[in-house]
């Protein structure tokens with residue numbers, strides 16, 4: 001069996017995939033595509049993913065894109081530990097929370113959006129940071145309210161078993177941290193994140209622990 005992840009140290013979507021593979025105990029090789037240098041736009045990578053984005057998971061020669069699709073593929077392919085609950089309603093709750101960040105927050109702060117803000121509208125580094133901080137804060141507040149409303153956050157988002165929602169939430173919290181957004185304002189979310197990071201599967205996948213990450217960040 002061969003499993004290869006096309007990722008980049010800073011990629012929050014690649015982080016999600018690393019965590020899922022770690023939780024399932026799957027050995028994989030990671031190939032780094034340097035987003036800062038624009039490698040995603042090169043011909044070689046475009047041939048793999050015409051959307052020019054990370055991550056890709058290659059399993060036995062077949063490529064899968066989009067982190068949510070990859071997480072679901074990993075869950076369907078390697079059953080234990082289960083990262084989705086059993087009932088249709090509970091599964092929908094987990095997916096919905098995961099998508100708050102995967103679909104509605106993260107896409108707003110990716111390099112191509114920030115590059116557009118810079119090139120087309122002249123937003124400098126500090127304005128771009130404010131933009132990212134704003135969307136992470138909106139996301140944090142939504143996640144906090146959802147966790148409180150569901151009333152199930154114990155160790156993790158939905159009880160005491162890790163789910164795909166926790167993987168997504170951890171990626172969000174790490175992104176918020178990289179942009180210096182205060183997690184103390186969302187205490188339930190902060191607690192879930194802290195508990196996730198106690199697990200080696202989450203901690204070892206952290207962007208700042210990957211090859212190429214700045215040592216003093």
Ligand SMILES: N[C@@H](CCC(=O)N[C@@H](CS)C(=O)NCC(=O)O)C(=O)O
Pocket residue numbers: 010011012013014035040052053054055065066067068102107110111112113
């Ligand atoms: N919705 C996609 C997000 C893909 C995405 O935007 N990935 C970022 C890295 S986290 C990327 O490759 N960005 C390249 C760019 O914006 O130019 C997923 O969850 O996989």
